[in-house]
Amino acid sequence: MTPPWMLGRDQILSAVFSLWPDCKTESVEWVESGWDFRTAVLDGRWAVRIPRAHAGVWRLRREAALLASLDGAPVRIPQYVRIAGPYALYRWIPGEPLKPRSGADPALEELARFIEWLHHETPGAPPQGASMRWPHRIRALQQRIEPDVLSFFSAKEQRRIKARFESHVLRLSRPDWQPVLLHGDLLPEHVICQRGRLVGVVDFGDWRWGDEALDWCGVPGLTDCLPHRLRADAAFLERVQ
Secondary structure, three states, X not given: OOOHHHOOHHHHHHHHHHHOHHHOOOOEEEEOOOOOEEEEEEOOOEEEEEEOOOHHHHHHHHHHHHHHHOOOOOOEOOOEEEEEOOEEEEEOOOOEEOOOOOOXXXXXXXXXXXXXXXXXXXXXXXXXXXXXXXXXXXXHHHHHHHHHHHHHOXXXXXXXXXXXXXXXXXXXXXXXXXXXXXXXXXXXXXXXXXXOEEEEEOOOOOOEEEOOHHHHOOOOOHHHHOOHHHHOOXXXXXXXX
């Protein structure tokens, strides 16, 4: 099977329809906004998730395994019904990406409840040493982006940024926070709404165990909906910022 990242759209569809003839349709909508995956929406009912590179095949199966273990989500999440090679099929969750509004926003409040559910009511426990792996992930991110990002700042600003990052990694290295199950890429485009209400959360390809602050900082206005236990946690608020 030729990998999909070496194929054009028509070739991908030909491969998909040969795998699953009952899904064949002339109505196909492409979602190309993802960095790691593209999605073909078939007849407005089915979504085929397609990796853009070889590493995505492993991530796709890892994502499917996690989603299969999650029960009782307060909103819809993808549930893969068929996986063949680098292709995975799930029921499409129709709607529009979240557009945060000023003032009270029911969708943001519902997203906050979803995050609380994901972090604290999902099954399983973090692997041993997960809290120590997280600082290493952040350090690796720093080393990857610093050469490209810091050149935009003055020498004084570069020193301030580095000092702030070092302080953050130091705080993460202290055992005073517990790793939780993270979505890992919770941005407005992965939050699906209908008529201003939350109906689904998609794209769990970056899920991991880590600092719950990560899932709270990617959607504008979401911190206004923090539960009371987190509002009172100054160390948590600092990590979010």
